[in-house]
Amino acid sequence: MKKFINDPDNVVREALAGMAAAHPELRVDLDEQIIVRADAPRPGKVGIVSGGGSGHEPLHGGFVGPGMLDAACPGEIFTSPVPDQILAATRAVDGGAGVVHIVKNYTGDVMNFELAAEDAETEVESVLVDDDVAVDGSTWTAGRRGTGATLLVEKIAGALAEEGAPLAAVAAVARDVNARSASFAIALTAGTTPAAGKPGFDLPEDEIEVGVGIHGEPGRAREKLRPARELAARIVEPVLAAKPLEPGSEVIVLVNGLGGTPLLELYVMFDEISRLLAAAGVRIARSLVGNYVTSLDMAGMSLTVCRVDDELLRLWDAPVRTAGLRWGA
Amino acid sequence: MKKFINDPDNVVREALAGMAAAHPELRVDLDEQIIVRADAPRPGKVGIVSGGGSGHEPLHGGFVGPGMLDAACPGEIFTSPVPDQILAATRAVDGGAGVVHIVKNYTGDVMNFELAAEDAETEVESVLVDDDVAVDGSTWTAGRRGTGATLLVEKIAGALAEEGAPLAAVAAVARDVNARSASFAIALTAGTTPAAGKPGFDLPEDEIEVGVGIHGEPGRAREKLRPARELAARIVEPVLAAKPLEPGSEVIVLVNGLGGTPLLELYVMFDEISRLLAAAGVRIARSLVGNYVTSLDMAGMSLTVCRVDDELLRLWDAPVRTAGLRWGA
Secondary structure (H helix, E strand, C coil), X not given: CCCCCCCHHHHHHHHHHHHHHXXXXXXXXXXXXXXXXXXXCCCCCCEEEEEEEECCCCCCHHHECCCCXXXXXXXXXXXXXXXXXXXXXXXXXXXXXXXXXXEECCHHHHHHHHHXXXXXXXXXEEEXXXXXXXXXXXXXXXXXXXXXXXXXXXXXXXXXXHCCCCHHHHHHHHHHHHHCEEEEEEECCCCXXXXXXXXXXXXXXXXXXXXXXXXXXXXXXXXXXXXXXHHHHHHHHHHHHHCCCCCCCEEEEEEEECECCCHHHHHHHHHHHHHHHHHCCCEEEEEEEECCCCCCCECEEEEEEEEECHHHHHHHHCCEECCCCEECC | CCCCCCCHHHHHHHHHHHHHHHCCCEEEECCCCEEEECCCCCCCCCEEEEEEEECCCCCCHHHECCCCECEEEEEEECCCCCHHHHHHHHHHCCCCCCXXXXXXXXXXXXXXXXXXXXXXXXXXXXXXXXXXXCCCCECCECCCEXXXXXXXXXXXXXXXXXXXXXXXXXXXXXXHHHHCEEEEEEECCCCECXXXXXXXXXXXXXXXXXXXXXXXCCCCEEEECCCHHHHHHHHHHHHHHHCCCCCCCEEEEEEEECECXXXXXXXXXXXXXXXXXXXXXXXXXXXXXXXXXXXXXXXEXXXXXXXXXXXXXXXXXXXXXXXXXXXXX
């Protein structure tokens, strides 16, 4: 294993110390292991907390800031945050208007966020993200997994909360974005966790994992590597099958690298995907290409498509100021 | 080789088509192979053109937009753009106030930008970037290589040009930023070009290339892999030796991934580097952590340190709106 680390058991804590040093606009509590925007809690503003295992950066810590999350609670690598950590984040952002928990659908995450919500002194609305249409249940979940759409849910709910909307409305828009989204991923190689020291699975030089999860958990099938244009079709087909789109629909498209794939290749894939969506009569209203919801150093990519309306686009375009996503501010 | 490509010979063109589809705010000319901001040329504004081999994305095409570059001309992978391409970019951004060429110091780039400047119908100021203090000459250069500081030169010169400053002033600030900057890189693995189909060099599982270039060309030494804190010292030492900093100096720090290194590890390195700079009495005024000047899927990182004053910080903070770097707009 070749990594820029000191001690495999201390990677998350040291990375948090690095975030604290790099981003003075954030409050990083190394003991509670939470990242909080500096001006939280804001009286009267709905707080938004997300979290999950580390190894998916910039998700979630990189999305803390005005217009997106109020706090993130990163667990150890590919490990759910503990209830105390989630509770500390919830308290830190409680401005008296309630708190939304954005929870990716993994068994451990769901359980620990529930425990924290029960102990919270404020009203909590939990929003489950389960956009990955590759499999219905996996080694990590009951039901679909939460992957790329988490970014869209956090961005759009964050924008509405920033405007001062009430708890029910923020939770409702978050659920709506999840319901409108579908994702699907392909892995060319596995990522390596510092603790394991070797790739999470082995793939022969000419094979890929289709419908892979963000922890390297298996997907739909192991198939032969083939040209980008065929892989794009392999990804677009199940996404459109799971959430059919009328011709004329407007969408936000996220072409997301899983950590080890160069931007050059993501743009090749975007080219192919945009042709396929155009052929289906779908209009790409906004897009994002880059490494946003990753799986350590996995070579691979995911597609997320979210059907939008004018109001969702307005919230998408609203200013955001985080380490990992920033515009208009 | 496992990559999201169709044809190794067509990767750059297809990625450009993807950029065109993803960024309607850019004009991408697939025949000339140039990327131009949509409102160019702007009458009376100094145009800024950069370019170089592809494989370093988001550099340079991802830095085209208001507040940074007016155009980029990407060559084939790790191959200089041709003079005609550079000339087309120069013409596309010529608003009558002259054009600055920002050229990374590689023999082919320098020669081709010179040829284009000779044929340009406008006044051209060429600015050489040679910030990599690892080696004085390499397989690709006479003198030092241009690496991470290119981002800082492009951002700061771009901000001054956006304000309407004249050609001489824009070129002067670009040269000043380069003179104030030093960079140094470490590779854990080599990147793989689509044409070669295999890593550019072999490194044993316990060895690293210290002082590596962004094309995988050799650096100072091949050494043993060791903990992040020792690697940070190995990088900071030559940077501070090459451009000594008085205690109390303010700097911009770029901790840059070379394409295949997770953000988590870059933040671990930022933590270590910030401690070493603090111990040297240096104050980090601004920082950037992420994959900005890459070498395909190389696992590795580079450090760039640029000593700044209030005026350079003001220009750094000015709004920028590009695919790869965006704030305040």
